Amino acid sequence: MKKMQEKILAEGKILPGGVLKVGSFLNQQIDTKFMKEIGQEIAELFKDDEVSKILTIESSGIPIAVSAGFAMEVPVVYAKKNRSSNISGDVYCTSVHSFTHGNNNNVLVGKEFISSDERILIVDDFLAHGSALTGLIDIVEQAGATVVGCVAAIEKGFQLGGDKLRNDGYRIESLAIIEEMTDSEIIFREDQN
């Protein structure tokens, strides 16, 4: 998706420590026109895969998952971090390490929301070390459901989580893959489809 690359170059900001700030359009403010296009792009990528449901994780994956859910006309489920009093009954649970916050979160999905006959598309905003996607894949597999594939809006290719998951046999689609990022420059992986 060339458009994601262009959007990152136009509006992304590089902060010290290799943080790419995309708050103006993706994960603090949402550019709804652009977000709608992202959803349609995801729907196009997986149009032949009989996706029955989209799974994401709060919070910044939700807008992308909702937009894709609108385009694909399937329900969206989002995993919650920590147990909340309004999740009742049995949950699927996995532990996800956050490199951004330097902690581990229990990530939970009510068992009633994923059944074994489902074909799940996993969606998130960033793919770096791959810990969030790995956790979500674990939840889908605990449910005995099928992981159709994973979509990240932005992959940090140099942090290798995406390539590890690809080597494990999962279909991983990223709308932009950053191959290299300096304090002043962003270089995209050019062989991406």
Added chain:
Amino acid sequence: MKKMQEKILAEGKILPGGVLKVGSFLNQQIDTKFMKEIGQEIAELFKDDEVSKILTIESSGIPIAVSAGFAMEVPVVYAKKNRSSNISGDVYCTSVHSFTHGNNNNVLVGKEFISSDERILIVDDFLAHGSALTGLIDIVEQAGATVVGCVAAIEKGFQLGGDKLRNDGYRIESLAIIEEMTDSEIIFREDQN
């Protein structure tokens, strides 16, 4: 919105302690077809109000805000709980008490995302004591912007937060107002428009 009342009666579950569980369509799993209708309903309610941006709070407000943002063709901003390393620079901050979790959260919005000339519609999933909406109103007013109004998907009328805000002069629209809730029955406020 009669449809919201019908959806609550069809799919909502009452848990001990007065918790209404609507995870099957609103805040764990999202029924995207229904969520699209909610967004269109919100757009209709505020079609003459020149809304320039929608403000919500993570996580469960996001799907509703995104759907309304799609329908109204305006950007969405979501307030974050706690400081995250990918919010840089100056932020508007307020403290919001969570009755669900029994704690206080700092709620933050980057200053760059609300300017004083904006007309902001505030959106959330639940309105009970009104603490989240009050916090979001505070943020908009810190920015010197205009609060056009607030929308809650579901208001618990008996917890009085909505009526307090109405008495303070804010326009508060709720898609369903629960007047009374027992362990087995939900009674809606019937005089709602």
